[in-house]
Structure formats: C-alpha cells, structure tokens
C-alpha cells in the first residue's frame with residue numbers, strides 16, 4: 001500500500017484520485033444509510049398499525 | 055499468517071472431538087427438519103398426523119432438537135476447533151475435559167429425547183410451568199447444560215494456556231470470541247439451572263407440590279435472551295474473522311470486533327423482561343429499564359453491519375473496484391464458503407428490524423404470541439445463524455476429516471442456500487404477514503368455529519406449507535453434503551481460513567482483555583436489572599401452581 005502510494009502519488013493527478021477511490025468507503029456509507037432507513041420504515045409500519053388498532 | 059503459537063491445522067485428536075459434536079448436531083437437524091415439514095403441513099389444514107400423534111409432541115421435538123440440541127452441539131464443536139486452531143492444540147487434560155463435556159451433553163440429550171418420544175414431556179422447548187414434564191426430561195436438560203459448561207471449561211483452559219505463554223499480548227481474536235461466548239453462556243445458564251434444580255425438578259419428583267410460575271418464567275428468560283446471542287456470536291465469529299480471509303480481504307478492525315463482542319456480553323443478559331412485556335406481576339418501570347438495555351444491543355449489531363460492509367468494500371476496492379458499488383461484483387459469489395453465510399447476513403437485515411419492533415414495549419402487543427414471532431426467529435436463527443453454520447461446515451468438516459470440498463459439492467452447497475432462501479422467504483414472509491393479522495403461534499390447524507378472522511389466515515398457512523416443503527428439500531441437500539464431507543469426499547487439505555487485520559488498523563488496546571472488568575460490569579448490570587423485581591416477585595408471591603399435563 002504505502003509503496004504504491006509513493007510511486008503513484010507525485011506522478012499524476014488521476015492516479016492520486018485512483019488511490020483515494022481504492023480506500024473510499026462510500027459504498028459502506030450508502031449501505032448503512034439504507035439499513036437505517038429500512039429499520040425506520042418497518043418500525044413505523046408496525047407503529048401505525050399499533051396506533052390504528054389500540 | 056497465524057502467530058507463532060497457533061497451528062495451521064487443527065490437531066487430529068481435537069478434530070475428532072469437534073466431529074463428535076457435529077454428528078449429533080446434524081442428526082438433530084435431520085429429525086428436527088422433518089418435524090418442521092410436518093408442522094407446516096398440519097397447519098395448512100390439508101394433512102393430519104397419523105396414529106393419533108399430537109401436534110405439540112411434534113413441535114416439542116422440533117424446538118428441542120433444533121433450538122437446543124443442534125445449536126449447542128454445533129457451537130461447542132466449532133469453538134473447540136476455533137480455539138485449537140488459533141490458541142494451540144488442547145492439552146490432554148483439556149481434551150479429556152472436552153470429551154467428558156460431550157458425553158454428559160449426549161447422555162442428557164438421550165434422556166430428554168426419550169421422554170419426549172414417550173410423550174411424557176410434551177412441554178415445548180421452553181418447558182414453561184405449569185406444564186409439567188417427567189423428571190427425567192428436566193434431569194436430561196440439566197446434563198446438557200452441565201455438559202456444555204465442562205465443554206466450555208476445556209476451551210477456557212486452552213485459552214488460559216496461550217495467555218500464560220504470551221504475557222501482555224491480546225489473545226488470538228477467534229479464541230477470544232469463543233471465550234466471550236462461553237462466559238456469556240455460563241453466566242446465563244445459571245438462571246435456567248436454578249429454575250430446573252430448585253423448581254421444576256423437585257416439583258416433577260413430587261417433593262414440592264406447587265411452583266411459582268412467574269419466578270420460573272423470569273429465570274427462564276434471564277437465560278432465554280442471552281441464549282439467542284449464544285447462537286449468534288459463533289456466526290459473528292465467522293463473519294468477522296473467517297469471511298475476510300475467504301474473500302481475500304482483511305479484518306476491518308480487531309478492536310471493533312472485540313468491543314462489539316464485549317458489548318454483547320454486557321447487554322444481552324439483563325434484558326429478559328422484553329420476553330415478558332405482557333406478563334402481569336412485573337413492575338412496568340423495570341420492564342422499561344430492561345427495554346432500554348435491550349435497545350443498547352442495537353449498538354454492537356450496527357457496528358457489526360458496518361464492519362461487514364467495510365470489509366467487503368475494502369476487499370473489492372483493493373482488487374480495483376470502482377464507483378459506489380463496484381466492489382459487490384468483486385465478491386466471490388461462486389464460493390459457497392462466502393455466499394452461504396452472506397445470504398445469512400442479508401437475512402439479518404429484516405430479522406434485526408423485526409427484533410426492534412418486538413422489543414418496542416407497546417408494539418409488542420401487535421405481535422406477541424403471534425406466528426410473526428416464529429417468522430422472526432426463523433430469520434435470525436433458522437436462516438442467519440443456520441446458513442452461517444452450514445457455510446462454516448463446508449470448510450471445517452473437510453478440514454477436520456482430511457478431505458476436500460469438491461467443485462460439485464460447492465455447487466450443491468450454493469443451490470442448498472438458495473433453496474433455503476426461497477423456502478424461507480415463503481415460510482417466514484407469510485408467517486410475518488399472518489402474525490400481523492393476529493394468527494397465534496404454537497397452534498395446529500383450526501377454523502376457530504368458523505370465525506371470519508381465522509378464515510383470512512388460511513392462505514398464509516398454505517404459503518407456509520409451500521415454504522416448508524422447499525425448506526425440507528434444503529434439509530435433504532445439506533445432509534447429502536454433510537455425509538459427503540464427513541465420509542466420502544476425496545482426501546486432501548481444506549484450509550481453516552483465519553483473517554488478518556488490515557495493516558493500517560490501530561493496535562488492540564489491552565483493556566479489551568480485562569476479563570475482571572467486563573465480567574464485573576456484566577454482573578453489576580444483571581444485579582441492577584433483576585434484584586428489585588425478584589424481591590418484588592417473591593414478597594408478593596401467590597401460592598403457586600400444581601403441575602398440568604395437557605397432552
């Protein structure tokens with residue numbers, strides 16, 4: 001990792017961007033956001049069922 | 055690479071000990087699975103049990119064999135292998151201890167099973183008082199628990215030996231996790247042991263006439279919730295440590311993994327009241343406190359979800375994946391060791407969401423004792439946990455028996471998992487829906503004297519029978535694979551994958567290995583959550599109940 005960075009870093013900008021891309025966790029961010037959203041939606045679904053019935 | 059003291063291959067003597075556990079586990083799966091199929095068929099209304107066999111006897115066999123026997127035996131077998139692989143081969147003394155544990159558990163299983171088969175213990179796997187089983191059933195369960203303690207002590211012995219030989223170093227991650235799970239198990243089973251030894255056993259022997267039902271149920275659920283974490287943590291061991299290696303990635307963070315296991319130890323025990331939310335006789339204030347503690351378990355669960363996504367994404371990007379989700383394509387979808395547990399992980403998303411609903415005090419009234427609950431734990435236990443156990447078996451069994459998972463078996467394993475997924479989507483999905491319409495769990499087919507509401511449930515019950523049939527095909531497939539890997543697969547070497555931590559991760563702080571501290575906090579939380587409610591229950595106790603045999 002570290003070596004590749006030294007070699008690629010100063011050469012050119014696109015490579016630097018590529019390096020950033022290789023360590024990005026944006027997919028993880030999106031996934032956990034989806035997870036949180038899913039939990040809230042299902043929870044609210046049953047919550048409204050509860051409010052409706054009791 | 056494994057550290058100096060670990061062996062790459064599990065010693066063949068330890069392998070035999072693990073395998074002994076797996077034979078019992080898979081035998082339980084075979085019989086229990088057949089019962090599951092029968093239940094769904096009966097509940098569809100199109101089929102009746104032959105020879106006057108009662109529905110509840112079948113359901114007791116299913117719950118005991120799959121919920122208690124399969125899980126405990128598989129977990130102990132897996133943990134022996136995990137400890138032996140990462141903390142070093144068992145000493146002769148530790149191995150002998152393990153064997154004693156195995157035989158005590160097996161003897162207990164035979165005793166309990168005999169009583170259930172003779173229809174003298176049709177009390178379901180929760181054995182709630184005032185239903186009263188034959189005393190041999192309770193004694194058998196006691197042996198299962200005591201045997202599992204002895205089994206666990208063997209694992210702790212080997213871990214302690216590693217710690218002694220490596221002062222000042224954090225223990226191997228996989229062994230650390232196994233020991234956390236064993237400690238969790240020992241602390242929580244004290245509750246069920248007390249219930250059986252002081253209440254149910256003397257009561258079934260006729261030494262005492264009556265038993266306090268509320269106390270017995272409280273002791274049961276003091277054990278019953280951590281029980282589900284005892285099932286789940288071995289699956290998490292595979293997710294955190296094994297899967298990163300299988301996909302050619304790294305463990306995202308050793309410290310995060312340890313911290314999440316410690317949080318499970320702390321927050322999974324003082325929460326049993328969330329199973330007793332509708333129970334009269336417990337002060338709502340204490341229910342509220344235990345619900346709060348329950349919600350704290352969400353923290354390590356979400357930590358685990360994050361760590362999994364991050365492991366997958368990092369591994370994919372290291373292989374050159376681009377864009378937001380390019381890494382998904384880099385995952386080894388053709389490798390059963392990955393895909394099978396992955397389906398289990400995916401199932402945990404609806405499973406976890408359902409769990410939060412169940413624990414939300416008032417909303418529990420919508421789902422309590424409905425078939426929704428059964429749908430819920432067929433996602434958590436019978437999908438997330440069980441598919442991960444199957445995924446573990448695909449490398450562990452050949453590793454232990456000196457064989458190889460062939461391409462053909464790998465393919466069959468992938469098919470098995472998709473069959474399971476589809477069957478469960480039908481069965482669990484329709485259970486959730488039917489539960490929201492108010493259908494009870496733990497009941498055979500009934501039109502409830504032509505009630506209109508009950509008529510609405512029938513289509514869902516038919517969907518469950520379709521799902522159950524597909525699932526039973528899944529049971530047959532896994533048994534074929536198990537028998538192949540245990541006895542017939544070609545000789546060879548199969549890897550026991552153990553992941554390494556990412557290079558840029560921080561060193562593990564030693565406070566995470568401070569057992570006195572964490573066990574101490576765990577005990578304080580338990581005493582806080584249970585002492586006053588228990589005093590209340592005992593001070594205001596009714597006269598208690600005589601035993602009932604309703605079957």
Ligand code: HEM
Nearest residue numbers: 090091093094117120121178179436495496497522525526
């Ligand atoms: C062929 C696959 C399976 C089928 C068709 C199936 C079906 C069912 C059904 C229909 C019930 C509920 C019946 C009722 O409440 O009246 C049930 C309960 C249960 N199942 Fe399964 N199941 C299967 C696999 C599993 C597995 C793999 C496990 C655990 C590892 C499991 C654990 C349980 C437990 C603990 C209960 C609760 C029993 C009770 O309420 O006393 N099942 N199952």
Ligand SMILES: [Cu+2]
Nearest residue numbers: 278279328329
């Ligand atoms: Cu629980």
